[in-house]
Amino acid sequence: MSQFKRFFTFVLAGMTALSLLAGCSQQSSSGSTSQSQPSSAAPSGSPASSSSENPASKTDAAPSESQPASASSESAPAEPETGKTLVLYFSASGNTKAVAETIATAAGSELYELTPAEPYTSDDLRWTNPDSRVNTEHNDPAHRTAIAGELPDLAAYDTIFLGYPLWWREAPSIVWNFMENADLSGKTIIPFCTSTSDGIEGSVETLRGMAPAANWMQGRRFGENLNESAVTQWVNSLELEADGSSQPAAPEGTSAEPASTGTNALVVYFSVPEDVDTTGVDAIAGASVLVSNGTALGNMEYMAGIIQRETGADSYRIVEQNAYPRDHQPLIDQAQQEQRNNDRPAIAGELPDLSGYDVIYLGYPNWWGDMPMILYTFLDAVDLSGKTVVPFCVHGGSGFSGTIRTIRQLEPGAEVLDGLTISRNSIGGAEQEIVTWVNGLPVNQ
Numbered sequence: 090m091s092q093f094k095r096f097f098t099f100v101l102a103g104m105t106a107l108s109l110l111a112g113c114s115q116q117s118s119s120g121s122t123s124q125s126q127p128s129s130a131a132p133s134g135s136p137a138s139s140s141s142e143n144p145a146s147k148t149d150a151a152p153s154e155s156q157p158a159s160a161s162s163e164s165a166p167a168e169p170e171t172g173k174t175l176v177l178y179f180s181a182s183g184n185t186k187a188v189a190e191t192i193a194t195a196a197g198s199e200l201y202e203l204t205p206a207e208p209y210t211s212d213d214l215r216w217t218n219p220d221s222r223v224n225t226e227h228n229d230p231a232h233r234t235a236i237a238g239e240l241p242d243l244a245a246y247d248t249i250f251l252g253y254p255l256w257w258r259e260a261p262s263i264v265w266n267f268m269e270n271a272d273l274s275g276k277t278i279i280p281f282c283t284s285t286s287d288g289i290e291g292s293v294e295t296l297r298g299m300a301p302a303a304n305w306m307q308g309r310r311f312g313e314n315l316n317e318s319a320v321t322q323w324v325n326s327l328e329l330e331a332d333g334s335s336q337p338a339a340p341e342g343t344s345a346e347p348a349s350t351g352t353n354a355l356v357v358y359f360s361v362p363e364d365v366d367t368t369g370v371d372a373i374a375g376a377s378v379l380v381s382n383g384t385a386l387g388n389m390e391y392m393a394g395i396i397q398r399e400t401g402a403d404s405y406r407i408v409e410q411n412a413y414p415r416d417h418q419p420l421i422d423q424a425q426q427e428q429r430n431n432d433r434p435a436i437a438g439e440l441p442d443l444s445g446y447d448v449i450y451l452g453y454p455n456w457w458g459d460m461p462m463i464l465y466t467f468l469d470a471v472d473l474s475g476k477t478v479v480p481f482c483v484h485g486g487s488g489f490s491g492t493i494r495t496i497r498q499l500e501p502g503a504e505v506l507d508g509l510t511i512s513r514n515s516i517g518g519a520e521q522e523i524v525t526w527v528n529g530l531p532v533n534q
């Protein structure tokens with residue numbers, strides 16, 4: 090029986106009579122509906138994400154059951170309840186899932202994962218390949234990725250955290266599919282997303298249009314690496330009532346995330362993991378990529394993640410507007426040409442507001458004995474006066490080269506520390522060295 094027939098039966102059984110729209114029976118087998126289309130997605134210049142490109146087995150999740158999982162150990166009540174909170178999310182490569190689980194723990198709420206009827210493989214997620222599944226789907230505005238299993242009965246929930254990764258600055262169409270088939274009238278919706286660099290606001294505008302009768306709270310964007318304390322702090326700041334509802338005084342609207350989650354530190358980094366086969370390896374010398382817990386990460390992404398985890402800092406990844414080649418030789422050739430031309434490659438998306446940060450961890454690979462030219466673009470555009478800059482770098486034999494001196498020249502008003510540089514040949518085993526170094530910094534005493 091197709092999922093939509095099951096879904097229809099579910100409705101007929103009266104189990105979700107008040108919570109689902111009758112329009113679901115009009116769906117095509119691809120999961121698209123005949124309802125109005127959301128505004129077309131603005132393509133992001135370069136939605137690079139090594140973790141998205143390497144979701145490994147995380148996409149092979151079993152179909153979700155209709156009964157949301159409880160984050161607490163309490164068993165499901167026999168009588169229908171109301172006033173509860175649900176964390177409902179989609180995650181292709183695990184980043185949003187990690188945030189969703191942290192929210193559920195902090196809010197004591199239940200979890201429901203929107204699972205695609207056909208799971209996304211790592212090849213499916215290769216946004217750089219114009220023929221990949223995500224690109225084909227993205228190019229068809231009517232496409233809605235079909236949902237595996239039944240939708241949850243939302244009657245018991247007053248408040249729903251709605252989570253997703255940004256795909257071309259929008260929620261993926263599986264989330265649109267959910268929105269078009271669920272009745273969220275009167276419910277409080279708290280959107281959150283993970284992304285490489287883009288903010289959540291545009292995607293929330295689109296979602297709001299699909300459920301205008303819901304009470305929309307301010308959206309919150311998180312980076313690709315889980316910052317547990319930032320997520321927990323955010324949930325606590327929402328002041329959810331004991332019954333799961335939120336304070337009426339909580340801000341409405343769709344503005345971008347707060348400039349800071351309370352930390353005074355920001356990890357800014359640039360990482361270009363090369364497109365190599367990482368099967369069965371821990372690190373690939375020279376390929377700017379390593380495998381950590383089964384996930385391929387850029388070397389700089391890996392270092393940045395450890396620093397962020399240890400310090401509770403916020404994170405901002407510098408992403409190039411025009412994607413760099415992911416093959417080694419074309420990449421280093423382009424990097425050399427940019428250096429010879431003294432280019433300033435464009436950065437995708439908006440730069441972060443740095444006003445709330447006193448400490449900037451600045452991470453970059455050593456390219457041809459210098460910072461990648463996109464770091465110059467960044468440093469030209471910001472003023473780090475009065476801040477402490479902590480450089481970190483992965484190198485192929487030259488350490489920082491002259492980059493510390495260069496940063497001091499470009500940011501004369503900043504205090505630029507000596508930083509930490511690690512060889513690409515030993516980065517895979519350098520976690521403890523990074524942890525010891527970052528915790529020993531004067532800014533962390």
Ligand SMILES: Cc1cc2nc3c(=O)[nH]c(=O)nc-3n(C[C@H](O)[C@H](O)[C@H](O)COP(=O)(O)O)c2cc1C
Pocket residue numbers: 132133135136137138140141142179180181182183184185186214215216223253254255256257258259283284285286287288312313
């Ligand atoms: C197809 C695709 C499109 C993406 N588009 C964007 C984008 O427009 N802006 C952005 O900042 N990140 C973009 N990303 C990066 C993801 O939002 C980011 O890696 C996210 O944390 C993945 O979450 P997940 O692990 O829960 O799937 C994109 C990733 C993919 C696979």
